[in-house]
Amino acid sequence: MMMAAGALAAATMVVTTSGCAAGNDSGSGSGGGGEEVKIGLVTKTDANPFFVKLREAAQKQADAKGAKLVALAGAFDGDNEGQVAAIENLVTQGVKGILITPNSSSGILSAIKNARDQGVIVIALDTATEPADAVDATFATDNLAAGVTQGKWVKGALGSKTPKVLMLDGTPGGTVDSLRHKGFLEGMGLSEDSSEIAGKADTNGDQTKAQTAMENLLQRAPDANALYTINEPAAAGGYAAIKSAGKESAVSIGSIDGSCVGVANVKKGVIGGTVLQFPAKMATSGVDAVVAFAKDGTKPAQSFNDTGSMLITDKPVDGVESKDTTWGAENCWG
Template structure:
């Protein structure tokens, strides 16, 4: 990703000394260091081992995470072992991967946790000396991992909510909320609640999805985070209220499915759709007017910083700090739309197409 893809609003973090140290000393010196882990690493690989565990392998977002980690791993001389679940909530595959990495004597693990079921395995890995870094998906509690690099999803949701509030008639809004699934993982909750707060809807409990009493909300439906689920969820809520005119979506895959359902119902030109992710397909949909605005996040940056953190910890024992006021390091987001509104900073889809992922 180009430097321009790292928004100026993102908290600045100096690049760790890991790359310089690894390049100067070589992997052999790293492995010889008393602080670099057990001799099992040397038996398994001639390079320090770091694991990357994502929720799925077929998502463009997680493919971008992997690309960022592979690029940084090559620069650092790291043996990156990649694993992926079969779905958003496949904790069993993630647990097996954690156990395998522990057995290999890995230096650390980068993980997008499927759900709370993986936390005991993470805790076991940490007790055995591995640095565990969450990417994209914060854990609950936050200190279940050593560090987290993620988008401030509440802020990302709030930005598209503020844009929507400045774009549609807020008093006449009929809102469809297309969420992820009934597990209500932190990223799902934060995006949903951020959007509603940005739109000006009172939140009952900001840690809970669906407890609002505002009559403008038609309902919440689950998408599974893909186009098929987005289409089905949109159809479900349209059946409940055909007058829906504003649609929040958890990600751009579900937004594209929602657009398909709206098009089939003859409503596509009458409904505003907003989303979060910043993938290239989503930016194209923004250019085409299928998505009114999206909040771009930066998965390559997450992966690079996460991998740097693991190697830096192996060399120095340091653990990266969180951003001020947050329980994680915020890698930033950028509102992308071709319909800018006053008082809200945004970039156009031309910029988005040059800085998107996937």
């Protein structure tokens, strides 16, 4: 029943758009026989702004290359069965390549293998598979490094204060969630059992859940002075709880995402610093790789391709590279 539900959810989320006609001057969108290149995209959900941006960028690049994009998504964050059904759907439709942001880095492996065995190139975006060589290539943020940057900034923002840290995590077991969490602690110079950690809560990256979780955490640790957040919606929810408690000047908030809304929140002081990612670059690189493969069988030379990240803050600290919110507004989710 879960598989059927996932398949139905995936099937109802199809987005197909034809690009320019194959056979244009560049021929970049044509396979060896001159046929239109069909590219599949499978995101974790179709509602999260990050994946909306990724899909829009993939569509724009597919149009530019004369290719056709078929976009599917899981029904919710963590819907591995929905993504499995989406891959099977896309293979049946005859795509040349599939771009996927895996909900489960290991749970999706069998479906990916079946697609590759049928000659489909599979490229991970945003989230690497485990093992990494289960796909032909990955274009993603180095989330461990991004977490380290967030942690270093929060530590620097605290100055000489002894950290009392609260953590608003994402989804338990998620690869990206785990890497960011681990990186933040590394950047702070802490471990999971450090006494400086006053509380943790899972939020699934949801603003409302984050606000409720933060309200509860503040009741247990009213003197907290630092907040880790898995993403900017969680940061906004955490800030709402902090503001309601009258503690907005007492807590340094770090985050990761780099959306235009997130950058604006840094400028307004809602978030102290956020690590900007480049989902448009991930999507564009992925589309280009599938088109190249369709044209002459070329595959990306590197297994993991770091699409970069940059700390955005108007309160820079020594030893941590950053850009201000003006730069951030010009480059958000580029």
